[in-house]
Amino acid sequence: MSETHAVEIVDTLTLRFVGETEKGAPLHELRAAHVAEVLQGIVELTGDFLKAGALGDGLQSEVLVRPAQEGSFMLEVLRVAQDPAVALAAGAVAPPSLGSILLWATKSARADVEDYDYLENGNVKVCWQDKTVQEIPRHAWDELQKQKRRRKKQLRKIMAPLSDPRVSAVEVSEEPAEVVDGEIVPPVPAFELARPDYNAVSPEDEIEETFKIFDADAQMSAIDFDDPEKWRVRTKEAKRSATVEDQQFLDRVAAGLAIRKTDIFNLEIREDILTKNGRTTRKWTVLRVKSHRRAAHDDDA
Structure with a gap:
């Protein structure tokens, strides 16, 4: 990115990998190969939705990562953009969060669509077969209908640590962790990914x-x-x-x-x-x- 433009954090995604060691202690480490897959999957998923215009018109953004923190095992992923306030002032629609993109992508891999309606506000109201309902921006909805095999591969990478029997869940939050009295306090999760989600994106025979x-x-x-x-x-x-x-x-x-x-x-x-x-x-x-x-x-x- 050019240094002449202001760069701001426009999105935060915290992944907390919850689990225990063989001795019953909280899990503080993951396999390096799994961490690499998580980051690669996030970059690929974000890149697809960015190209589709689902993460904001007029925003030039990229994904950064902060070092892992203790408190189980946490990764903080940041999306930064050039002059996001200028783009929004020019009429750009506020983009969905990385957490929302991950949630919708995981949902589409796990549940079929029962019905959907195009709304006047430009979003799509989606009724899933598990009886849940979500409102998804049109660009994001269009991208969810494409490259489903590729999308599963991306989600498989993001959830790669769940192949480790020591890891029981991935807590996904849109807030960073906080330090209170010298201790790291994990953010409240927006949703959780577990082994059934991981199994739902298992590789298909190509x-x-x-x-x-x-x-x-x-x-x-x-x-x-x-x-x-x-x-x-x-x-x-x-x-x-x-x-x-x-x-x-x-x-x-x-x-x-x-x-x-x-x-x-x-x-x-x-x-x-x-x-x-x-x-x-x-x-x-x-x-x-x-x-x-x-x-x-x-x-x-």
Whole structure:
């Protein structure tokens, strides 16, 4: 941010990770990897809603973090902006808090929408299937409808410490902690995230299914003449198990068609490609045997 503009704190989000050690003492530390995920998730979530205009028009803001404090384990996240008073005076609508964004995002991952209405004030009245009702600014509502898989990943990061059995809950507040008589007093939580919330954003199987159909010269062998799914097909590019769907060809095989390993078949093949969580498997189906010839070096070719 430019140093020529006034920078003010426009939002505070305090996350207090509540739990106990194996000895029953209050939890004062978290795994470093989990803390990194929490911060990354908050930055990604905030960035999406900022780009969508849901955190204020005309505000240039960024997210900062204060050191963790004792009293269980607390992180204070700050959003600062350039000249927020100037932007509001120019007609910008006061943006929702980071806490509200986190609450709405978590709610949308956990409960389906039963009904919603667009209000005259520009907000959206949302009735969730758990019978709760919330009024959400239009830009925030629009962003909640997008990138749901990405949103779950962000929330999963923010709640990463809940994968640690020592952590029982995350208390979310929109106020910073206070120091009273030398002791840190946690802020009153606005809401709490627990393990059911964490489970609701568990990663889904990422599945992509495509297929292609192509012709190829190949050699074939049947492992079991009674089972059309137990054939082997070898082309110049690959050798795979295959299902044969050409019933006329299967009838000829059943009637005694002699097949040598060196025979050349021109095949119409469908390749089904399944990508699941980054791993790809391919399945071949022979749709049609278009021609069949003996290899040139065979005596009876």
